[in-house]
Amino acid sequence: MSRKYMPLEIEEKWQRYWEETGTFKVTEDPAKKKYYLLEMFPYPSGKIHIGHVRNYTIGDVVARYKRMEGYNVLHPMGWDSFGMPAENAAIERGIHPSIWTNENIAHMRMQLKRMGFSYDWDREVSTCEPEYYRWEQLFFLWMFEKGLVYKKTSSVNWCPRCETVLANEQVEAGLCWRCSSEVKEKVLDQWFFRITAYIDELLEGCDRLTGWPERVLTMQRNWIGKSFGCEVSFPMADGPGEIKVFTTRQDTLFGATFMLIAAEHPLVMELVKGKALEKEALAFAEEVKKQDKLMRTSDYYEKQGLFLDCYCLNPLTGWKMPIFATNFVLADYGTGCVMAVPTHDQRDFEFAEKFNLRKVVVISPPGKTLDPETMTEAYVEEGILINSGPFDGMENLKALDAIADYLISLGKGKRTVQYRLRDWGISRQRYWGAPIPMVNCPKCGTVPVPESDLPIVLPRDVDFSGEGGSPLARHPDFLNTACPACGGPARRESDTMDTFVESSWYFERYCCPHFDQKPGIKREQVDYWMPVDQYIGGIEHAILHLLYARFYTKMLRDFGLVGVDEPFTNLLTQGMVCKETTRCPEHGYLFPEEVTEGRCTHCGAGVIVGKTEKMSKSLKNVVDPDYLIRQYGADTARMFCLFAAPPEKDLEWSDQGVEGSFRFIGRTWRIVMDYLDDLQGIAPFSGGEELEGDLRSLRRKTHQTIQKVREDMGERFHFNTAISAIMELVNTLYSTPRPSREDRKALAVVRETIEAIVVLLAPIVPHLTEELWQMLGHQGVCLADTPLPVYDPAVAARDEMTIVIQVNGKVRGRIAVAPDEREDRIQALAMADEKVSRFIEGKTVIKQVYVPKKLLNIVVKG
Template identity: 50%
Template sequence: MNDRYDFKAIERKWQQRWLAEEPDRVPDVPTGRKYYVLEMFPYPSGRIHMGHVRNYTIGDVIARYKRMRGFQVMHPMGWDAFGLPAENAAMKHGTHPAAWTQDNIAYMRGQLRAIGLSYDWRRELATCEPDYYRWEQQLFLKMLKEGLVYRRETTLNWCESCQTVLAREQVEEGACWRCGQPVMPRKMPGWFFNITRYAGELLADLDRLSGWPERVVAMQRNWIGRSTGLSCDFQVAGSEDRISIFTTRPDTIFGVTFMSLAVEHPLLKTLSQGLPQHEAVQAFIQETMIAKQRATPDQEPEKRGVFTGRYCINPFSGEQVPIYAANFVLMEYGTGAVMAVPAHDQRDFDFARAYGLPIRIVIQAEGEPLSPETMTAASTVAGRLVNSGAFSGLDSEEAKQAIIRHAEQQGFGRPMVTYRLRDWGVSRQRYWGAPIPVVHCPHCGIVPVPEEQLPVVLPDSYQPLHQQESFLATACPVCGGPARRESDTLDTFVESSWYYMRYLCPDYRGGLVNKEAAAGWLPVDQYIGGVEHAILHLLYSRFFAKMLRDLGYVGIDEPFTNLLTQGMVLKNGAKMSKSRGNVEDPSILIEQYGADTVRLFSMFAAPPERDLDWNPQGVEGAARFLAKIHHLIALNTDCLANTAELAPEGLDPASRKVYRKTHQTIHRVTESIESNFHFNTAIAGVMELVNAIGVPEEAGKLDSAVLRQALETVLTLLFPMAPHICEELWEASGHRTRLADCAWPDYSAEAAREDEITIVIQVNGKLRGKVLVAEGTDNEAVQAMALADEKIVQFLAGKRPKKIVVVPGKLVNIVC
């Protein structure tokens, strides 16, 4: 065996063998204990970065480990291939999005294979392929039939010059990224998934996700946002119109001094019609809509509004209050109307002060009475009701229920549970996405494309679909007359909400998923990805699982049993990114150090859930460690060929120590992986075992059977992290079975037991010495040995201890 660690030759050899032999293929229906491990699939941007390497290596280590534990492991890979970046890049480079995407996929596939990832490549998929999105289109039609998808008007970014709708990221400082002309809001029809039908279940089932990080569960819980309160109507004075409101604070309803409407509220179209304020109201609406379209999500606008000239009637007090259009009210939350109680809500307080509106106190807490004239901020604490008619004197919580009951009895209100979650807008007005399979007929309305005509395939030209007459013009499937195809495409989150199911049966032609395969493999046992996907992607995937369950496709309630959100890769304290110019190219690192070194470093540098600080010395250290293992085994190949039985009873002290360390390491590494995937401590354990074996030139002095067991253990435990070198050294040592097919080693508790243990000796809480004692030595004997230790005798210098505390098996503390 050559002593030189030629990582390029080793990795090339094993990657070619894995490609030819496909050792990681699994059947569509598992025939044994199953384990489904999945990393969030990448967008084919053209290059794998170190964040990808870390994510996919974590999944690969888990997959290889679970195979050695006897599981059939589903471990697939694919490409989240639709989306706006491909369109932008195609336009920039003068190519077609499909060609740009496929070229990137080919390059990135090569990069993934160079990392040595154990995927079942037979299951590879790309969401931009018609064979994938045809089943999504079929599902869309079924959802349409079941009332799970609908169409309504929504506000979008419109570029008049380009005659197209723009995504938020295409709007730069209020202008179109392409032509530089101002972007204006425009109301257009769009398609929505009825995710709110599942809001209650999505929220309740978060309690079942014990294998998810608490912060991710909390983020989803807050996003869904369950609220309980009162729903009631304020009638517009002198009109049949009513303004519906929902409030979680019905105890403050007597403190309403004005009504605030979102600028998108439908009543604002006509509310001020014929009044002097109408022109100002419409101008304010337009101005606010433009500002909203151009604002970044984290911008908090100055609270502004305009009086509509109309009033509405508080159903509890009968009082008329003015109606304002306000820029801080969001149409997408609640009803788009807010009963304003400035004394007890800070936004309302700020608005009331700015526009000289009344402030009426209706909740009085303990302490100095509140006064509208002297208040500098709203009071949001609970207390007793004042100025609230028959409800005055009640405490806040009691009053809430009493006021809701009164509204229900009088027929103008009712208790209600609402959610912050809103239905999912899935329409995208661009080219590179899955076409929505309906046509618009002037006689028949919206007509589904017949299933036998699926998939509706994207045309070759990559202009926005609403600009492609040859695509739009079609015949109505019902009446046969002229009709128009839907020009919207689906949000790319749709494709990523069910891809984990299609991996199970990528060639299945009977529907979206093979039910037998789904019953065998689902749910995913371990999902791995960045926390940036903690809300939308995971929420939509959960929605799809529940919806597809109800539609009869699958039998699961939740898609992912366990979730690991890996930390970012940082360099000089900042996230690696092209824009910062601090990216480390994994292809260059693999060329310089080898895939096993890059894998080992990315697993050793930090626990998977923590951020990883890039350290070139760490990469070099990982390379040196692998070279050391290669040298150690190259010099002791004969020992590995020795089949003598291991006899623990007659071992010399050095061999006994390595024998014990081997079993301790098996236990430590197994626990580190099983408990929390802390591969860093697992690798540290292997390093300690290698150090215990000693320098390669001296290792041969150990008992040959002990050394063989120790070296085989090193290769076996390290294999999931560094598979190429471990397979190579295993084979070179004379083993005929692939290491990947070997079982994970078991440890012996008896063999791992220490014959002697180290007891720490403290004087007044400070370390002053150590002593070796036989395991099981009683406390009195341990105390006597501590007091007799030469260092302790010198330190005490004749002083008599006031107290001696013995912690069995750990320490002795002498108090003077």
């Protein structure tokens, strides 16, 4: 091969080699330590984006690094291939979703291979294949038998554009997470997974996930939302019935003066039935349903309400409490009804001010008196109970238990625990999903299909009109069947499962992807690989996917299929990739290729450079990975993604940064080529001989770099600082005087340095380094299987120099520092030195004069 660096040629060569030799194919080996590295698998949209490149590059570096550390590394890839986009494509293009999906998979697979990722492609799975979802259907049947799946009529989130139900977690700011359409409410028969059966275990497990970001754990704890409190009964004032309220603040019950009910709560329509305001209440409920749930509960959102012309009674004071429908109470949290204490809750205070409602202070600051008529805001701190009957004078928090006991003794309340988390609605009214293996019989009711009938396969001859919900509901050959119980005519369930079901167990299937016997999971293989040692993916999956995956693993554990409680030991949530936007006054946002020398290629107008934002197609601030690879090569793309920012931080795109990464790779290539002939027949220096001067410095820098890289990459995933250290070593090698060809000892030191550079860079830029490794004489030895270099602590130890410390020109001490120690650090060490500090204590430091590598004079007065 030419000694010119030709990235495309080199990369194609080594990708072909890895594939032909099965370099990254892996099997269970009890004699080796295992390491399961997994990035969240992609939806096959047709093209990878820079976010994919960054995510998968981070994972690939860790996988390759662990392999070189001696681990048996499982690093698989597959496709989350069910979902609405494929169905929409079928409608738009007139092709079957499987054709669109599989074409996209083929293209994206090619792109991922072009990046040189070290996947075991023999373990590839695609969730839309019957070989995958048949086991999911089997698990569904087992869950049904155990009472972990059930069907009920409920009010659900409905996306009118996708024409399907959404789980609460799939509604973002009142919009569909997939298409951003406004979500409506609809009453339907739905299938649910009883995730709440594991609610306490899911919550308590958060405390043991020490390898997860605290931000993610906090989000999961908040979403589960466990609260301890009381359920209090408020009898209706003018007739039978009562309103039940869950509260964690029973200490404020004596100050409850009105009742609030979520506008969309069914109780609202019961209370206004037959009244003149029935239509008004219905219109108000419809208006509130359109409001974003998170915004409704925020402190600054406008408080809306409608008096329902009825009252309930405070069970402790007997006061008549007016009942309002409101927008800042949610129907699906607690009981959907809230006792309002305006003096001690800011939202209640604002509502009371707006509607001129009674306010009674029941918690007083120690030593102070509050007047409800002059209060400008609610008092929400701790204090002493007043106007609270037998509990006057008690600290409010200490009164919580006492008032709970009092309610229980009166038969007006009970202690209880509430959770925010609700069971997982998994029914979707669409075609491109796993069919639910149930049959509806007019005689027998809902009946599970026999296990022997699995998989229930999606029919191919389906009409995709884009109207009227799921095409399965209009497909007679699929729909009409015989009841498994009585043999009579019956109808199949036409709903399919939420795609988050597929992604809740794919990591277990990777352990045994070809196991085709019941139950689809081979326990010995799963027990060897699970749990996933390092999982990598976006923070946007903190609640949806990660919570479901934890639930599903616990369920499979209880079925005896897996031996772990949690699926992921460590979690890394990588940052986003961001880039400035460019916009033409006439043509709007422009793709990078539509801008030349600051002007729009369409009309020649000067473009407006906007702020840096997350890359998105709508803003057109995206970079095509294929273009990047063609222009610079995959190794450059990989290095830039790792060097530009730590993995957990957002990466700001920089064309100059890409160029810089390319230049460094070329520089590394050139210095190896410069020394290649001289190093023939020279073994790396291994010690045993004294080194001096530049050679000693070069070797020390080499071992320091090995130490730094192993710490940064192996322990902290600080790839950017590891790369920086390697760059410094390359610079040191360039600045070291070149030895003569006869100086074999010096060349041995150079070879040790060059080989260290190549091996340390191997996980980051694998194509370049494989090529250099071979050219250095390691034919037949794959660098991916080469152990990482080991540093010698004695060699890596930095030399020390002595700095004399003077105070006003008189020697007061000496400190030992590294030869390259910074001046500000030397000053700090001098000021902290015990001997020196006696002479500057109580005095003012005027200035510090540093003579490099010799002395520091501290000038003081006073």
